[in-house]
Amino acid sequence: MIDTNTNPLHKALFRILRPLARLLLRNGVPYGEFSELVKRAFVEAALEDFSDGRRKPTDSRAAVMTGLTRKEVKRQRDILAGENPVPETTSHANRASRVVSGWVHDSTFQSGDGQPAVLAFEGEQSFAGLVRKYSGDMPPRAVLDELLRVGVVVVEEGTGHLHLRKRAYVPSGDSDDMLQIFGEDVSDLIATVDYNLVSSERDRLPLFQRTLTYNNIPPDVIERWRKHAAGRSQALLEDLDSWLGPYDQDLSGSVIDDNAAEPVRTGISVFYFEEPVQAGKSGEHQ
Known part of the structure; x- marks a missing residue:
């Protein structure tokens, strides 16, 4: 045992x-x-x-x-x-995410001030063109329906033009897409922890890994904390995305040199947690 x-x-x-x-x-x-x-x-x-x-x-x-x-x-x-x-199960989470990322970073789909442009569904500089460029053979209407469902895109009344409301696609519930993100996020965290556990033995600098935790917060503070943490975290991720996104070779349109080193998958993951404090909780013996 x-x-x-x-x-x-x-x-x-x-x-x-x-x-x-x-x-x-x-x-x-x-x-x-x-x-x-x-x-x-x-x-x-x-x-x-x-x-x-x-x-x-x-x-x-x-x-x-x-x-x-x-x-x-x-x-x-x-x-x-x-x-x-x-x-x-094939998930479309990555495709939807790439459409949003292309809308944020590709100058073809930006306004004059470098912000995501308001797009018509069809035509020149359109949502359909965005989907064709960043989501392969996915039907533009199916992608739009999903982005509308999760609140990433809103439709302007009268014109039908599309506004990007959020700069990231996050599915909801225990959908296939959410479960795919679950697998990616948890595996990335464990890989980082594993790397850091042996980094000193291999003369490598540890990867950034930090957690902010308190265990005696009054319940009446939580709702305000939730909103504050979400707002600041989203702002941080958007700032980091603005720095790193333009270097992505798919988004930048740069020609990939066959002799160049293999590209690297990298990023930052931020997640919020809360749970009741329970004395003597299973697996946490004092």
Whole structure:
């Protein structure tokens, strides 16, 4: 039996898994299905992240590292290789986000002062043209309906012109798009924490990682704090987006040199949290 009260890593994992279990149960994912995904993640990590610089680990070494049998390692490796593909849900979150980003940064869709222009649905410098440029084969009407649904875009009465109300696309609820963002955000956070845990051993500077936390705030302050935190966080992200966005090669239209180094995925994630303080809460023994 694993004692989550003594091992610091076990305690940290329990805190991660507790809200994850709640999300899985709410979305009808039982333990067996989750366990299968965990096996796959362990096998992929063993095979991809622990090579000796010359060749990838063998199935035998991956079995030793993960505690799985060689047969199970091979089965999971075959799934990962596509020999026994697992159906995946295609999400349009990235496409909708790219449309908004193009509207903010592409000068073709900006007004004279460099702000996102008011767009007609069709025609020159139109929303349809924006979608065609940044969302591939997605129908412009479907993209507009989604952006209207989440309040990113508003329609001007009389003219039908489209105004960008928010500079970021954030889906709502447990939709496929929101679950995709959940996977990206949590994996990015864990990757940053993992990097920082070993950075000193490898003579690397840690990545920026900060959290502001208080645990004795009166309930009547929370609503004001929520609004203040959201406003300041949005302003910060928009400022950072204004600096970094123009360097994105898809948005800038710059020609990519075949001999150039591989591009880098980078960014900043900001999230808000709150929960009641509960003495003796499970997994947080004093």
